[in-house]
Amino acid sequence: MIRxxxxxxxxxxxxxSNSFWDYVPDGGEHQGQKYEIFVPSCLEKHPDxxxxxxxxxxxxxxxxxxxxxxxxKGVSHTAKVYIDDQFVKYHYNAYTPFEVLIKDLPxxxxxxxxxxxxxxxxxxxxxxxxxxxxxxxxxRGVVLEKLVDIYIKNVYFTPIKKGDVWTGKVxxxxxxxxxxxxxxNLDFIVADTLFGFGETEINFPSNxxxxxxxxxxxxxxxxxxxxAPTLYLLKMFLKVNGEMYDDLIESVGFRxxxxxxNKILLNGKRIRIKGFNRHEDHPQFGCSLPYLAMVYDIQQIxxxxxxxxxxxxxxxxxxxxxxxxxxxxxxxxxAHARGFKEEDMDKPNFMPQSxxxxxxxxxxxxxxxxxxxxxxxxxxxxxxEPYASYHKIQLEQIQNLDSxxxxxxxxxxxxxxxxxxxxxxxxxxxxxxxxxPGDVGEVLQKHIDYANEHAGKLxxxxxxxxxxxxxxxxxxxxxxxxxxEGQADILEKQIAPILANNACTGVxxxxxxxxxxxxxxxxxxxxxxxxxxxxxxxxxxxxxxDVVKNIFSQYGNYFE
Ligand code: ADA
Numbered sequence: 001m002i003r004x005x006x007x008x009x010x011x012x013x014x015x016x017s018n019s020f021w022d023y024v025p026d027g028g029e030h031q032g033q034k035y036e037i038f039v040p041s042c043l044e045k046h047p048d049x050x051x052x053x054x055x056x057x058x059x060x061x062x063x064x065x066x067x068x069x070x071x072x073k074g075v076s077h078t079a080k081v082y083i084d085d086q087f088v089k090y091h092y093n094a095y096t097p098f099e100v101l102i103k104d105l106p107x108x109x110x111x112x113x114x115x116x117x118x119x120x121x122x123x124x125x126x127x128x129x130x131x132x133x134x135x136x137x138x139x140r141g142v143v144l145e146k147l148v149d150i151y152i153k154n155v156y157f158t159p160i161k162k163g164d165v166w167t168g169k170v171x172x173x174x175x176x177x178x179x180x181x182x183x184x185n186l187d188f189i190v191a192d193t194l195f196g197f198g199e200t201e202i203n204f205p206s207n208x209x210x211x212x213x214x215x216x217x218x219x220x221x222x223x224x225x226x227x228a229p230t231l232y233l234l235k236m237f238l239k240v241n242g243e244m245y246d247d248l249i250e251s252v253g254f255r256x257x258x259x260x261x262n263k264i265l266l267n268g269k270r271i272r273i274k275g276f277n278r279h280e281d282h283p284q285f286g287c288s289l290p291y292l293a294m295v296y297d298i299q300q301i302x303x304x305x306x307x308x309x310x311x312x313x314x315x316x317x318x319x320x321x322x323x324x325x326x327x328x329x330x331x332x333x334x335a336h337a338r339g340f341k342e343e344d345m346d347k348p349n350f351m352p353q354s355x356x357x358x359x360x361x362x363x364x365x366x367x368x369x370x371x372x373x374x375x376x377x378x379x380x381x382x383x384x385e386p387y388a389s390y391h392k393i394q395l396e397q398i399q400n401l402d403s404x405x406x407x408x409x410x411x412x413x414x415x416x417x418x419x420x421x422x423x424x425x426x427x428x429x430x431x432x433x434x435x436x437p438g439d440v441g442e443v444l445q446k447h448i449d450y451a452n453e454h455a456g457k458l459x460x461x462x463x464x465x466x467x468x469x470x471x472x473x474x475x476x477x478x479x480x481x482x483x484x485e486g487q488a489d490i491l492e493k494q495i496a497p498i499l500a501n502n503a504c505t506g507v508x509x510x511x512x513x514x515x516x517x518x519x520x521x522x523x524x525x526x527x528x529x530x531x532x533x534x535x536x537x538x539x540x541x542x543x544x545x546d547v548v549k550n551i552f553s554q555y556g557n558y559f560e
Contacts, residue, residue: 001291002141004322010247012146025056042135042286055117065107067147067177070100074140078124080115092124092353095314095336096360125349126336129520132279135286149178152248155236156366158404161256166221171213176204188236191221223267224253224369226307226557229328253369259406259424264460264505270559273506274552275308281515283537294320298327305552310508313338313378315361324370334375345387362401374398374407383413391419410464421456429465433490441497448503460505466494467510472536484543491544499555
């Protein structure tokens with residue numbers, strides 16, 4: 001399963017994942033041996049590759065002719081793609097989709113090879129030993145699209161609320177793959193209503209991508225909200241001389257996110273965030289969670305009376321975002337970055353690969369109504385130059401790609417951050433009662449006061465991380481550190497004052513589930529896991545589960 005809905009009816013597509021591919025590791029004790037590895041999956045979940053760090057080659061055949069587009073939803077973490085032994089694409093990050101367009105393939109069987117490398121190196125600088133696990137493999141879906149002479153490359157939908165009327169900007173990219181101009185008609189359907197992109201045919205120049213954008217009024221549509229997450233399929237189709245040539249279907253929602261002073265408004269109402277940070281991680285599947293496992297996470301998060309998820313610290317699988325769209329769960333989607341130091345941010349590849357990750361994140365995830373904010377650079381160097389300017393550059397990149405949503409970054413440079421003027425929303429990670437002593441209410445207010453004095457103007461404030469650890473099954477009535485009782489006690493003292501402070505938009509608890517960490521990460525992490533989940537890695541509830549559920553139940557999704 002690639003998406004929770006069918007993206008094409010006319011365009012011929014073939015899912016190349018959900019099958020076994022040949023795999024040959026380049027190193028390790030099984031070097032040169034041929035395996036059958038399921039795609040998508042994490043190599044480390046095969047017994048022979050439990051701790052493999054290195055490269056290897058995945059191979060499979062496919063049948064095609066003419067123009068094709070291959071879309072990889074996620075390869076962890078460096079990919080080098082070949083078709084019939086011809087190099088066609090590099091990609092340097094596990095968490096964003098990328099695509100390869102090949103024109104005029106001769107009819108017949110072709111060989112697709114993907115060299116995959118999960119080792120830490122200076123080629124792919126967003127991946128390093130970290131407080132989460134970087135896996136290896138083709139970890140998300142792969143789709144083969146068989147294209148004709150002209151096709152719909154992408155469709156972007158921006159809902160706009162004008163009083164009681166919903167309008168929407170529809171931006172479409174059409175690529176003409178031939179040496180001749182092509183005249184075609186573009187139409188689309190939303191909520192059983194047909195809309196045209198122009199009364200007459202449109203001329204699409206040869207060998208180029210044409211971008212068109214128009215605003216339309218949509219009558220009788222229902223808004224997307226946390227309580228009633230109504231979704232519509234936007235079905236775009238392209239005809240040449242009245243003949244259907246191509247189509248593309250997107251799932252969209254009518255909702256508006258705005259910042260007003262220190263408030264974040266969803267459809268005009270001030271939202272309160274009751275959220276969790278969630279790593280894409282599971283002891284059986286690694287970061288390649290199957291659909292049902294994603295569904296189980298969503299069910300627990302809803303059961304906890306939570307209303308938001310932060311995709312700490314990288315863009316998530318589109319299938320999971322589809323589920324958040326359907327469940328009415330708000331998403332802070334974050335470009336891939338966690339805790340980079342000066343030596344990381346000084347690397348020549350750092351800004352180019354960060355830029356590419358942001359471009360791909362917004363390009364592929366733009367239409368998800370659940371995404372209410374974009375995030376970057378979690379706990380990176382934001383207290384001094386030149387790294388502060390990197391925050392400015394990346395946030396400007398996001399603003400230019402999508403001005404319809406706020407943006408932010410999670411700071412941990414307590415009272416020393418010099419970047420709060422750049423984002424539209426200020427966010428802080430803080431761990432009083434766990435890493436530091438202190439009264440949570442006072443620590444929170446001190447952070448809010450610092451932000452109000454250093455952000456240039458009043459902005460919304462989010463506690464992007466707060467939490468504490470517990471080892472599942474370690475029970476101590478004395479509430480010892482790492483006991484389940486201890487975590488339940490501290491979390492109650494951490495969360496309640498945050499939700500009670502009306503100057504704060506809300507909280508993302510660190511974290512939903514325990515997650516594995518990289519083998520080279522600081523060894524103090526018990527069980528080689530970050531144990532701050534309120535469920536363990538198997539999603540078994542700790543005592544804090546009901547404590548958090550109860551606190552979240554006392555606060556609504558909106559400030560009155
Ligand atoms: C930081 C970081 C998280 C996690 C957390 C922790 O806030 O952003 O990824 O490492 O600390 O568990 O200490």
